[in-house]
Amino acid sequence: MGNVVQLLASGLSLGSIYALIALGFVVIYRASGVLNFAQGELLGTGAFLMVGMTAAGLPWPLAMLVAMTITGAVAAGIERGVMRPLIGRPIFVSAILTIFVGLFLRAMVIITWGVEPKGMPTPWETTTVVEIAGARVLVNSLASVGAGALALGTFFVVVRYTKLGVAMRAAASDQEASLAHGIPVGRILGATWFLSGMFAALGGIFLGMFPGQVDPNLGLIALRAFPAVILGGLESALGAVLAALILGVAEVMAQAYLNPLLGHFGHNFHGVFPYLAMILVLIVRPHGLFGQQEVKRA
Numbered sequence: 001m002g003n004v005v006q007l008l009a010s011g012l013s014l015g016s017i018y019a020l021i022a023l024g025f026v027v028i029y030r031a032s033g034v035l036n037f038a039q040g041e042l043l044g045t046g047a048f049l050m051v052g053m054t055a056a057g058l059p060w061p062l063a064m065l066v067a068m069t070i071t072g073a074v075a076a077g078i079e080r081g082v083m084r085p086l087i088g089r090p091i092f093v094s095a096i097l098t099i100f101v102g103l104f105l106r107a108m109v110i111i112t113w114g115v116e117p118k119g120m121p122t123p124w125e126t127t128t129v130v131e132i133a134g135a136r137v138l139v140n141s142l143a144s145v146g147a148g149a150l151a152l153g154t155f156f157v158v159v160r161y162t163k164l165g166v167a168m169r170a171a172a173s174d175q176e177a178s179l180a181h182g183i184p185v186g187r188i189l190g191a192t193w194f195l196s197g198m199f200a201a202l203g204g205i206f207l208g209m210f211p212g213q214v215d216p217n218l219g220l221i222a223l224r225a226f227p228a229v230i231l232g233g234l235e236s237a238l239g240a241v242l243a244a245l246i247l248g249v250a251e252v253m254a255q256a257y258l259n260p261l262l263g264h265f266g267h268n269f270h271g272v273f274p275y276l277a278m279i280l281v282l283i284v285r286p287h288g289l290f291g292q293q294e295v296k297r298a
Contacts, residue, residue: 006137007252013141013206015248016148020203021225022232022240023152024196029234030172031192034083034094038102039200040222045105046071046201047120047214048113054121061123068201074105075197076190083193084186102219110216117215120208144206151202152241155195159237168192224251224271227278232290239290247274 021039028036046067053063078101086094122140129136159165170178171188178185207221208214228247232239255270262269281289 003256005132007256008249009132009137009141009145011249011252012245013138013144013248014252015245016145017203017207017221018225018228018244018248019148019152019241020199021222022228022244023155023237024199025226025229026232026234026237026240027168027192028196029229030237031168031189032079032083032094033091034098036193036196037095037098037222038078038105039196040219041102041105041109042071042075042197042200042219043204043207043222044109044214044216044219045074045204046197047204047208047218048109048118049201050205050208051113051118051120051214060121063121064202064205067205068198071201072194072197075200076194079190079193080186084189106216106219113216115216117213120205120212120214122209122212138210140206140210143209147202147206151199155199156237164188164191224274227274230278231281231288233288236288236290239288243289247277250274250277 021043024039024042025036028034028039049067049070050063053066054060056063058066082097082101083094086097124139129138130142131137159168167178167183167188168191170181170183171185171192175185178188204214204218208218225244228244229240231247232241232243251270251273254273258273259266259269
């Protein structure tokens, strides 16, 4: 029982990070119809900014807030300077451009911090554990779950109960109608990318805390979170979050129980397990678990 609780906590911790990444994908896609493949590099940028802020002497909480804010500003700058001039162009053009933006961000990280891993500071020892139901659970895992829950809960409250949230939902539904009603769609898109960048930075910070270090390849974790976006449905923020949590737990459980059963074929099988789950679900539900099929009138 204790081992299951420990694995569940680890899975929810990983799923929380996946959820932050997946939500970043979804909010941008809903607002502008663009798949932002630079999301992973924003994650890495946020993590390295955290390293830089703490090295500059900022207290850990303030360093995290500053790293998230700067990463959000970088994301908003990408929207304003790179993506907005492409409005009206085919969507695949914008998606491909985000790949090059991601490569540019990675290059900037390498130029600034080098290619060697950097230590990620934590406010506690990375090996600190607490006893839960007979299981020794890492504080890092609990902190990741708590931070993810707080960030995601705040996002859904903002979207549901604030003027900004109403404007975001309106812009995501119909940009032309929103403009006609006086909603500043450009500012809303910028705010959406800003939030997406903040989520990416938070995920990168907590992702780097367990091994205690980050490297320029950290952004590749976004590729492992992408199945949650597809499974949940590209236009469903709640679906992406739930799918991310499920996949996080499933990946950890697969590593613990399924990999050993497969022998030599089980080496790192848990890494491809989310993609297999995505394929199987899409066979049954092509629009994802919570996605809605678009209805067009003839």
